[in-house]
Amino acid sequence: MSHHLLEFKDVRFRYPDGTEALKGVSFLVTHGESVGIVGANGAGKSTVLLHMNGYLLPTSGAVTVGEVPLRKETRPDIRRKVGVVFQNPDDQLFMPTVFDDVAFGPLNLGLPPDRVRERVHEALRQVNALALADKPPHHLSGGQKSAVAIATVIAMKPDILVMDEPAASLDPKSRRSVIGLLNSFAHSKIVASHDLDLILDVCARCLVIRDGAIVADGPAHEILSDATLLAENNLELPLTLQGRTVREGARR
C-alpha cells in the first residue's frame, strides 16, 4: 500500500537564524511500521517531526507522503494524511471543550455534522475519554489531556500518526495506558521520545539522530541494547535492559 509511505530524501533544513538543524536526513517508513526517533536534546528530532506535516518545509531535499511530494500547495493534503500529536497537550487542546476540540479537525475536513459527531465519539471511545466530552481542557488531569490530545488527531483518521514525547510528565499508570493505546493502533506510527522503554514497548524500528543526521537505523531492540551507541548520544540503556535490582542500587 504505497499511499502509507513516508519518505525523507536528503532533507536539509536551516532555521532563519542560520542554525543548520538537519544536514541530509534520509529514511523510508512503510505501511504499518512503528518507528522510534531518539537522540540527544537539540539533535534535530523535533525539526524532523515538524517536516512530516509541512509545518516546516525543507531548505533542500524532498519529503514525500504517499505519492504526494511536500510543497506549499500540497500541505493541506499532507496534513490530512499525517496526524501530529505535539508534546504539550495544552498547546494541542485549544478549543473550549473536549468535544469541540476533537470535532475541530473533522469539521475542517468539511464533514457533515452527523459524521463529525460519529468521529468524535469513536475517537473518544478509543482513548477511553467519552465521559470527558463536555469538560473544558483545564479541568482535566495530565493523563486525560494526553489521551484527548491523541483523540483529536485520530478523529481525522490519518494514515500516519506522529507523536512527540507522548508520555512526558505522565504518572506511571497514565504512561502505561498511553503505551497500550499506541499499541492498539494499526496506523504507521512515528514516536520521538527520550523514554526509551516506551520506544522499546511501542516501536519495532528505531532511528538515532545526532547533529541533524541519522547515525543509526535498525530494529529497536538492537539499537536500544547498544550501550556504546546510546552513550554517544547522551542516552542510556532502557531501564528494563539495565538488569539492576533494587538492592544492588540501594547498596551503592
Place this chain on the structure above:
Amino acid sequence: MSFETAYSGIGRLDRLSYRDSAVHRLDPRAKVVATSLFAVAVVSFPRYEVLSLFPFFLFPILVAALGDIPAGFIARKVVAVSPFAVFVGIFNPLFDLSRVAIAPGVEISAGWISFASILVKFALTISAALLLIATTSFPGICRGLRRLGLPALFVSQLLFLYRYLFVLLEEAMRVVRARDMRSFGKQGTGMKVFVRIAGTLFLRTVERAERIYGAMLARGFRGDVPSMRRETFRPSDAFFVLASGCFFAVCRFVPVPRMIGRLVGGFTG
C-alpha cells in the same frame, strides 16, 4: 488579595458553571437575553430612584436559589469589585446639595440618594452578570452570542481568552511562587522584578501562541474556527425569557414598593 486567592476565585466561578440545575439547563441565549433585559431595565431608572429598584433583587435571588449557587460567594464578589461603583458616585453627595425629605422631618442632600441609587444599580447588574457566568459555561455563552449575531472573530477571541486564561494564570502563579521563595522578605517584590516577570511571561505567551497555531494548522485550520450547534431553543427557554421580561416590565413601570406600602398602610391604618 493575593494572586492565588484571586485565581481560585475565578476557578470556582468557572466550576460552578459546569453544574447541573434547572437554570444551568436553560439555553445560553435565553439567559443572555434575560440578563441584558434586566440590566437595561435597572439602568433605565432615573437617578434619584432607590426604592423602586428593590423588587429587582428577586431576580438574582431566584436565579441563585434555583441554580444552586451559593449567594454568599456571589455577594463577596460583588463587594470585591464595588470600589469602582463607589468611586463613580462618591462625589455626588458633595456636589448635589439640594435638600430632599425622605421621612417626615428628616432631610438629606439629594446627592446621597443618587449615590445610593448608583450602588443599588451596581449591586443588581453585577450580581446578575456574575450569576449568568456562574450558571452558564463560558463556551455556552460564546455559542449563544455567536447565534445572536456577534461576529465570529470576536467569539473566537473570547473562546481563546477563556481557554488560555487558566493556562497563563497558572504559569504566572508558578513564576510568582518561584520569586517569593527566593526573595526572603521584600527584595524580590520590587517593580523592577515585576516588569521582568511580565516580560518573561509575554515572551512565553508568544512562543506558546506559535505552537498552538502549529497545532491548529496540523488539524486543517484555514482561518475560521468551526463550531457545532448543540442547544435547541425549547419552550421552557422561551417561557423563561417571557416571564422574566414581564417581571422586569412590571417592576419598571408599576411602583411596586409604594403599592405594598399602601397595602400595609391600609391594614394598619
